[in-house]
Amino acid sequence: MIAIVDYGAGNPVSVKKALDWLEQECVITSDPTCVAKAVRIVLPGVGHFAATENLGRTGLQAAITTSIGRGTPFLGICVGMQWMFAHSQEAPQTSGLGIFSGECEHFPAAVKSPHVGWNQLDLSERSRLFRGIPPESFAYFSHSFRVPVTNDTVAACEYGGKFSAAIERDHLFGVQFHPEKSGDVGLAVLRNFCTL
Numbered sequence: 001m002i003a004i005v006d007y008g009a010g011n012p013v014s015v016k017k018a019l020d021w022l023e024q025e026c027v028i029t030s031d032p033t034c035v036a037k038a039v040r041i042v043l044p045g046v047g048h049f050a051a052t053e054n055l056g057r058t059g060l061q062a063a064i065t066t067s068i069g070r071g072t073p074f075l076g077i078c079v080g081m082q083w084m085f086a087h088s089q090e091a092p093q094t095s096g097l098g099i100f101s102g103e104c105e106h107f108p109a110a111v112k113s114p115h116v117g118w119n120q121l122d123l124s125e126r127s128r129l130f131r132g133i134p135p136e137s138f139a140y141f142s143h144s145f146r147v148p149v150t151n152d153t154v155a156a157c158e159y160g161g162k163f164s165a166a167i168e169r170d171h172l173f174g175v176q177f178h179p180e181k182s183g184d185v186g187l188a189v190l191r192n193f194c195t196l
Helices: 012-021 032-037 049-058 060-070 183-194
Strands: 002-005 026-029 040-043 074-077 085-088 100-106 115-120 138-143 153-158 162-169 172-175
Touching: 002 012, 002 032, 012 026, 012 183, 026 032, 032 060, 040 060, 040 183, 049 060, 060 074, 115 153, 138 183
Parallel strands: 002 026, 002 040, 040 074, 074 172, 085 100
Antiparallel strands: 115 138, 153 162, 162 172
């Protein structure tokens, strides 16, 4: 069972529809016990970074952390990916998981924010998440804050400078774009995550 974590932010229903299309057994849940038992965890997110505080208040953060420690594959989407970092300028008082180094920052004033629409990906050949996906594919974005390029970046994007479109380390994955809204490319990303 894949647990799609519902913490009151984002659109878990869209993610579930995409996984249903891929014929993956999944459930939307806010139950920490269910999350702890899942074979894979997906954390979607749309909106303000401060919404991730709900994860700590409900016991979901502890369940996710324990599962990650056991090696359970984890995928963070949009704010879910940003939560894997230590902090975001969007909510300086709210701490992320701190698995990846760096801080999420606002797009520069030189470009329109939020960054909404299709943009091209610059893919790394070493990524398992993008296995079989053509180089320079496009994905759908909707966000005002971005993750810097790090050693764990496996896909970058250009908008007011380069930023991380996807990160990957061992069994941990994050995508800034919305795979559930990115057509065949997004479905391929989700399929790769589900078949690791």
